[in-house]
Amino acid sequence: MTRRKLIAGNWKMNGHLDHLRELDEIANAAEAHPDVDVAICPPATLIAPAVQRVPGLTIGAQDCHAEDRGAHTGCLAAPMLAEAGAKCTIVGHSERRADQGETDADVRGKAEAAHRHALTAIICVGETEEQRDAGEAESVVTGQVEGSLPPDATAANTVIAYEPVWAIGTGRIPTMDDVAAMHAAIRAKLSELVAGEADGIRILYGGSMNGDNAGELLAVDHVDGGLVGGASLSADKFVPIIEAAGFLYGRR
Ligand code: 13P
Numbered sequence: 296m297t298r299r300k301l302i303a304g305n306w307k308m309n310g311h312l313d314h315l316r317e318l319d320e321i322a323n324a325a326e327a328h329p330d331v332d333v334a335i336c337p338p339a340t341l342i343a344p345a346v347q348r349v350p351g352l353t354i355g356a357q358d359c360h361a362e363d364r365g366a367h368t369g370c371l372a373a374p375m376l377a378e379a380g381a382k383c384t385i386v387g388h389s390e391r392r393a394d395q396g397e398t399d400a401d402v403r404g405k406a407e408a409a410h411r412h413a414l415t416a417i418i419c420v421g422e423t424e425e426q427r428d429a430g431e432a433e434s435v436v437t438g439q440v441e442g443s444l445p446p447d448a449t450a451a452n453t454v455i456a457y458e459p460v461w462a463i464g465t466g467r468i469p470t471m472d473d474v475a476a477m478h479a480a481i482r483a484k485l486s487e488l489v490a491g492e493a494d495g496i497r498i499l500y501g502g503s504m505n506g507d508n509a510g511e512l513l514a515v516d517h518v519d520g521g522l523v524g525g526a527s528l529s530a531d532k533f534v535p536i537i538e539a540a541g542f543l544y545g546r547r
Contacts, residue, residue, distance in 0.1 A: 298497050300513060300540040301332040301454060301520035303417060304527025305357060305385060305501075310337055315348050320530035321537075322349040328541035332520070335527065336385055336417075339371055346380030355383035355417070358391060361404030363411070373405075373412040383415035385522075387443055389460045392419075399442025407445045410452050417454045417522065418443050419501070420481075424461035432459075436477060437484040444488055450495025455481055456522040462502025464525060471515055474500055478517035506535030513543055 304321075306314075318335060325333035334353040337345055345354045356379075360370040376384060386409065387402030397405075406416035420439035422432040440455060457477055462468050469477070478498050485493035500512050501522030512518055520540065526532040 298450075298495065298519045299330065299332050300544065301334065301497050301499060302523065302533075302537050302540050303334040303336065303355070303383075303385075303454075303456075303499065303520065304523050304533055305388070306335065306337045306341075306528060307357070307390070307524060308338060309528055310341060312341070312344060314528075315341060315345055317528070317530045317533075318345060318349045318352060321533055322352040324530070324534040324537045325352055328537055328544075330544040331537055331540040333537055334383055336383070339376065339379070342376065342379040342381050353382050354380055355385065356381045356414070357385045357388065359384050359386065359405050359408055359414070361401065361408050363408065373408040373414055377412040377414055381414060383417055383454075384409050385417045385419060385456070387439075388419045389421050389458060389463065393460075399439055402443040403445055406443065406453065407447070410445060410447060413452075415452055415454060416445075416448075417456050417499070419456045419458055419522070421458040421460050421463075421502070427459065427461065432473075433477065433480045437480055440481055440484045441488060444485075446489070448489050448496065449492045450497075453492075454497045454499060454520075455485070456499040456501050457481060458501035458522060464503070466503050468503050468508060468512070471511060474512065474518060475515045478515065482517050504536060506532060506539065509536040509539035510542065513540055 336355040359373040386405040409416040497519035
């Protein structure tokens with residue numbers, strides 16, 4: 296099974312209108328590497344202007360509510376994000392699991408809402424440093440996959456992002472053996488949960504991915520792309536990651 300690499304940028308709570316200029320070069324790089332899927336998830340206020348500026352680039356959101364409308368001040372519903380032009384949304388990022396106390400069940404509800412409105416759900420999972428040190432990393436992460444994955448998940452509507460919490464924004468990454476073991480464990484869990492689709496669902500690695508380590512990370516079995524934070528904020532840092540994915544495609 297050949298899975299297309301997906302390089303997705305998560306701008307988190309960064310960027311104003313003037314920052315959208317970074318997208319021009321990112322869109323050019325995406326066009327130059329048609330075998331790589333590229334997406335940027337800016338703050339929700341920038342989704343519509345981003346789509347307008349670079350219509351050819353996939354733009355996504357960083358979260359959505361589980362319901363389609365209602366009395367939830369400050370929240371954004373999946374159909375609103377779809378209307379703004381989003382094609383995908385991150386759900387269950389560890390920063391939201393920590394800051395907003397989101398549970399696996401919450402995350403599954405959000406992924407289901409995304410699916411109802413034709414948004415690909417990028418479901419984030421990942422262990423803390425304490426959990427890894429206690430030897431619980433695989434059980435924690437596969438448990439999160441089990442609890443967060445909607446039963447209707449398909450290769451087209453769902454992506455998993457494995458982001459070790461201790462690797463996010465720290466410059467530290469797991470060993471390639473640890474990455475390989477975790478991605479294989481996630482694939483095995485997907486086979487249990489959604490047998491027919493498991494082979495096609497992409498599993499991204501996230502956590503301090505950059506132009507220097509992307510080639511090595513993306514070459515690991517079952518690493519089907521990256522979810523990139525800091526290095527997605529500038530074209531100078533993000534484009535080399537797209538190129539690393541494109542290079543791997545060229546070698547296949
Ligand atoms: P960094 O690439 O900044 O470590 O962030 C990863 C991340 O959290 C992407 O969602």
